[in-house]
């Protein structure tokens with residue numbers, strides 16, 4: 364299971380509890396937690412601690428539209444190695460800048 368598969372699932376839902384996410388995706392809870400931590404570090408999701416029926420979990424929300432920053436996300440990026448063609452942050456930035464420049468937004 365790739366991080367982007369999990370991200371696509373979260374985006375489809377908009378918001379989901381972490382305790383439901385790993386069950387619905389059929390992945391190990393620890394692996395799910397690591398994937399979500401990476402997605403949070405990439406700025407693709409927000410995790411908010413919450414308690415549901417006495418169980419502590421996280422409410423996961425997809426970040427759909429980042430603030431337009433004229434600098435690409437590579438500035439200050441914490442990744443030590445990357446594949447720009449596979450980078451979701453860079454992809455979102457390119458599309459956001461493209462939409463702003465075309466005046467569609």
Ligand code: SF4
Nearest residue numbers: 436437440445447450
């Ligand atoms: S392409 Fe993505 S992962 Fe690589 S430096 Fe830029 S923002 Fe970071």
